[in-house]
Amino acid sequence: MKSVIYTHKSINMLRETLLEKGCTFVIIDNNLQHIAENFAGFPVFCLKFSEQVKTLDTVAQIASWLLENGADRDALVVGIGGGITTDVTGFAASIYKRGVRFAFVPTTLLAQVDASIGGKNGVNFHSYKNILGTINQPQWIYICSDMLATLPEREFKAGIAEVLKTFMLFDKENYRKAVEFFAEVSRRYAARGGNGKPYGAVASEVDGGLLTEIIGKCAEYKCGVVERDEFERGERRLLNLGHTFAHSIEKLTGGEISHGYAVSMGMVIAAKVAVALGKADEAFVRGVEDDLRSVGLPAVLDECPATSHLRIADLADAVKKDKKVTGSGIHFILPKGIQDVEDIMLPLEKIKEIADGLR
Ligand SMILES: NC(=O)c1ccc[n+]([C@@H]2O[C@H](COP(=O)([O-])OP(=O)(O)OC[C@H]3O[C@@H](n4cnc5c(N)ncnc54)[C@H](O)[C@@H]3O)[C@@H](O)[C@H]2O)c1
Ligand SMILES: [Zn+2]
Structure with a gap:
């Protein structure tokens, strides 16, 4: 239905x-x-x-x-x-x-x-x-x-990570639009020293119409995917972009980190995996890192107090326990560019090998 x-x-x-x-x-x-x-x-x-x-x-x-x-x-x-x-x-x-x-x-x-x-x-x-x-x-x-x-900063930013993930999968134009909008919200909020209105109110104040449009578009994309693949046999797996490493980050920080922050760093790690497999270039990774930082999300583990003690290599072991592992591999969503992703079956050993070489 x-x-x-x-x-x-x-x-x-x-x-x-x-x-x-x-x-x-x-x-x-x-x-x-x-x-x-x-x-x-x-x-x-x-x-x-x-x-x-x-x-x-x-x-x-x-x-x-x-x-x-x-x-x-x-x-x-x-x-x-x-x-x-x-x-x-x-x-x-x-x-x-x-x-x-x-x-x-x-x-x-x-x-x-x-x-x-x-x-x-x-x-x-x-x-x-x-x-x-x-x-x-x-x-x-x-x-x-x-x-x-009334939504506070931490909760609002958790949602921004999912918005950017959705547009990274499906919509280059709205990805750029959303990055610019949320970057402006971040600047406006920071200018007030965080002491004024809640983050969500600042977003409405910057452009409530655009916020509604961005949310509507994202909801539409997710709805479309679910309609075509309700039980996650194919296309729905794409929504997992950034989530394999995000789940490991959440596991290893024991709930100290918000899901959105983990997804943000998880997307960058996924892009680095794509580079290691020769499917994306370094400039793409740097671009994504800059976009995430501009909207106030952490791009790498060092940028978050809860994860600064971790290295990407530490995360690979936790990936083995992900509930989406089948046999000795996992479907991994590789971002190769904005609106250019690939779903590949990656053996856990290969993930470990790549992660050991990543910083
Ligand atoms: N079913 C799915 O497909 C799916 C997908 C992603 C996440 N989840 C689940 O979603 C949960 C996380 O949900 P969440 O991050 O949306 O929020 P939440 O339900 O965890 O709420 C987070 C906080 O925000 C407060 N809050 C909610 N609305 C508010 C508002 N308008 N103004 C001020 N405060 C408000 C809540 O009281 C709470 O303190 C997790 O349990 C996760 O597993 C499910
Ligand atoms: Zn998520």
Whole structure:
């Protein structure tokens, strides 16, 4: 099933058009109380926020709440928040009464361009991230750039990395446009010494229209990929650009680093691997590094306190434990240029050999 994506500046349209009286159940991140006001009259479950919330225990609490509130097979469960809220909501709705309808209002940049789209819903279990879950598409996703006005720097930048990844895969022109826009946001934010408005508000102030356009375009690309390859047998694997080494970085820093920062450095390492295989040139790597730095993301391990003790060679061992490893290799997405990437099967030994030679 294909999800319908609505892109609006404000949240007003949502209440008027998409919420169904009598069967809508709202699950909201409790850091978003100011948004919860828009749902007066509907049953609302507040998620006490933390990564610990992404558990089976939370799913059980949601199921109990749905039962207590009389949710039947016609229920529409609407998750409002970042990727944690949308992942948990999608999973709970997918198994409640063997599956009821669900929809999302993503409130982080990362969730608007990535996490809320594609139907991967799940929770963490033991020490494994997203190990229990379903692939099941939401009815609709309501993307509203106004939601980002309260988003702090770290969360906003996590989303920028996914935006640049998407455009690096599919769209040279928008890649350049996005780099220039986010670089201006970074300059404007830094000029205020970070003490003024939240990062998301500064982005809207620089050009709210362009921000909405960038988010809409990215969401459209991801949606298209998912429609053509829902179960990740081919094209969807491209979305993993930068993520193989990013996952190793996250593993070795024990959650100290944001996913977006790890993806940023992971994309540069992937470009270096492409150079080592003779598929890209050094100038391309330097260009990507400069772009990432200009938008305020770290390009190399040294630029981040949480990763400055690591070397690329250290990361290769952790790649072996990536859940996407099949046999003795992994599909690796090589960026050879902007809008020029290749999916290759890379033996783990080869990754280790290349990583040992990289700085
Ligand atoms: N399903 C997928 O395909 C997919 C893809 C990527 C990531 N994810 C998952 O997404 C999760 C990360 O999600 P995320 O980074 O979007 O955010 P999040 O849900 O982790 O939230 C991050 C923080 O931002 C706060 N927040 C959310 N919206 C806000 C707003 N508008 N203003 C101010 N603060 C706000 C939250 O309360 C929280 O403190 C991870 O669990 C990851 O596994 C899933
Ligand atoms: Zn990601």
